[in-house]
Amino acid sequence: MTREPAIRRATTEDVEVCHDVMWRSVTDFGRRNGTPLEGTASDWWASGERLQRFLATHAAEWWVAEEPDAGTIIGYGRSIERGGLFELTEFFVLPKSQSRGIGKALIERVFPVGRGDIRSIIATTDVRGLSRYYATGTVARFPMLTLTGTPADARPGDDLKARRLSADSEADLDAQREIERSILDFAREDSEIRWLLEDREGYLYVRDDMAVGFAFVGQHGVGPIAAVDPVDLPGILLHVEGRACELGIERLEFQLPAPNEVATRHLLGRGFRLDPWVNLLMSDRPFGRFDRVIGFGPPVFL
Numbered sequence: 250m251t252r253e254p255a256i257r258r259a260t261t262e263d264v265e266v267c268h269d270v271m272w273r274s275v276t277d278f279g280r281r282n283g284t285p286l287e288g289t290a291s292d293w294w295a296s297g298e299r300l301q302r303f304l305a306t307h308a309a310e311w312w313v314a315e316e317p318d319a320g321t322i323i324g325y326g327r328s329i330e331r332g333g334l335f336e337l338t339e340f341f342v343l344p345k346s347q348s349r350g351i352g353k354a355l356i357e358r359v360f361p362v363g364r365g366d367i368r369s370i371i372a373t374t375d376v377r378g379l380s381r382y383y384a385t386g387t388v389a390r391f392p393m394l395t396l397t398g399t400p401a402d403a404r405p406g407d408d409l410k411a412r413r414l415s416a417d418s419e420a421d422l423d424a425q426r427e428i429e430r431s432i433l434d435f436a437r438e439d440s441e442i443r444w445l446l447e448d449r450e451g452y453l454y455v456r457d458d459m460a461v462g463f464a465f466v467g468q469h470g471v472g473p474i475a476a477v478d479p480v481d482l483p484g485i486l487l488h489v490e491g492r493a494c495e496l497g498i499e500r501l502e503f504q505l506p507a508p509n510e511v512a513t514r515h516l517l518g519r520g521f522r523l524d525p526w527v528n529l530l531m532s533d534r535p536f537g538r539f540d541r542v543i544g545f546g547p548p549v550f551l
Contacts, residue, residue: 451463479541
C-alpha cells in the first residue's frame with residue numbers, strides 16, 4: 250500500500266531544498282509554456298540566496314510535503330504577512346508528484362481562507378495553479394509585465410532630487426512607508442526595509458522638500474518603486490536606470506503592473522522590451538493604485 254506524502258512545517262534547514270523544488274517546477278513550466286528560462290539551480294541560488302533566507306525567516310506560514318520513506322521534499326508553499334497584506338509568495342509541487350492532493354494540502358496550510366485584510370498572489374499562468382488560487386477566493390486582476398533591457402546613462406530633470414534612503418533615519422523610513430501605504434494600502438515593516446537596504450540602494454525622490462516617490466536598485470534586482478503621482482515615474486526611472494548603469498548592471502528587469510501605462514510607455518521608449526513571461530496579480534478584492542507602482546523583482550511579492 251502506497252503511503253501518502255507527509256505534510257509538515259518547514260525549518261531553516263529546508264531552505265535550499267525548497268529552492269531546488271522551485272527551480273525545477275518553474276523551469277519545467279517555462280519549457281511547457283514555450284518560455285524557457287536560463288540558468289541552473291546553482292546559478293539561481295547564487296543570486297537568490299539572500300531572498301530565500303529572508304522569506305524563510307519572515308514567513309507567515311511555510312510547509313513542505315515529503316515522501317514518507319525517503320524523506321525527500323517534493324513540494325512546498327510559503328506566505329508572508331505585513332501591514333494587513335497576506336501574500337502567497339511560493340507554491341510549488343514537483344511535476345512528477347502533482348495530481349496526488351499535495352497542492353490542496355499545502356495551500357490550505359500556507360494560505361488559509363479568511364486570513365489577512367487583503368489576500369494577494371503574484372501567480373504564473375499555469376492553469377493548475379490558477380485553479381487552486383481561485384479556490385482560495387482570489388481573482389486575477391491584471392497581468393504583471395516584465396520589461397528587460399540594458400541600462401544606459403540617464404538623469405532625471407533638475408526639479409526631482411534623489412536622496413539616498415538611510416536605514417538610520419526614522420524620518421526616511423517613515424516617508425517611504427507613508428508613500429507606500431497611501432498607494433497600496435499597506436506598508437512594509439522596518440525589518441523588511443532594512444533588509445532591502447542591505448541588498449539594494451534605496452532612494453527617496455524629493456521636490457520642494459517633499460518626498461514624492463521611492464525606489465530600490467541593486468545587483469540582485471530592482472523594486473519596489475512607487476510615485477505619489479504617475480507623472481514622476483519617468484524621472485524616477487531615469488535615475489534608477491542611470492544608477493544601474495553606474496553600478497555596472499548589464500541587464501535590468503522591471504516588474505510592471507499592466508495598469509502602469511506611464512512607466513510601461515517610458516521604458517519601451519527607452520528601448521526596454523516586453524518579456525514573453527507574464528504573471529498575474531490575484532487578490533480577494535481590488536486594492537491599491539497600481540498605475541504608479543513597480544513591484545519587487547524577482548516577482549515573489551509586491
